[in-house]
Amino acid sequence: MKIGTLCYLRRSGRTLMVHRITRPGDIHWGKWNGLGGKLIPGETPEECVIREVLEESGIRIESPRLCGILTFPSFEDDDDWYVFVFEARGFEGEAGPCPEGVLDWIEDSKLQDLDLWEGDRIFLPWIGSGRFFSGRFAYACGKLQEHSVVFHDPSEG
Numbered sequence: 445m446k447i448g449t450l451c452y453l454r455r456s457g458r459t460l461m462v463h464r465i466t467r468p469g470d471i472h473w474g475k476w477n478g479l480g481g482k483l484i485p486g487e488t489p490e491e492c493v494i495r496e497v498l499e500e501s502g503i504r505i506e507s508p509r510l511c512g513i514l515t516f517p518s519f520e521d522d523d524d525w526y527v528f529v530f531e532a533r534g535f536e537g538e539a540g541p542c543p544e545g546v547l548d549w550i551e552d553s554k555l556q557d558l559d560l561w562e563g564d565r566i567f568l569p570w571i572g573s574g575r576f577f578s579g580r581f582a583y584a585c586g587k588l589q590e591h592s593v594v595f596h597d598p599s600e601g
Contacts, residue, residue: 448527450528451478
């Protein structure tokens with residue numbers, strides 16, 4: 445089992461994305477993703493996402509908002525991935541070089557035009573919807589086989 449974070453930085457109708465074209469053999473090769481990575485033992489998801497975004501972009505995020513949790517069964521080397529999904533609208537700094545790929549601020553209206561994982565096309569609109577989500581995305585050979593989601597309204601306690 446692997447536990448990670450994923451963050452979507454947003455400003456002025458744009459989202460910071462990384463085009464994963466730096467490391468051949470990367471499971472995400474050629475795809476566009478949000479920023480994030482694996483938790484270090486003892487680290488909270490919030491600490492992880494702040495650290496990962498800083499390492500990958502040079503940007504220091506403030507008060508990342510947890511939007512949901514995603515489960516990817518047997519996604520990589522038969523390991524399940526559990527991913528805490530965040531949105532950040534408060535941050536300092538400018539995007540610099542990224543060891544994972546090329547960073548770019550993409551217009552929100554054009555996110556769906558990118559080469560994304562199939563599941564990303566589904567869950568991206570959930571981010572910022574005001575509803576907490578718990579989603580499951582099952583892939584086989586790089587193709588989405590099935591997905592499900594449960595939404596939680598934070599006002600319902």
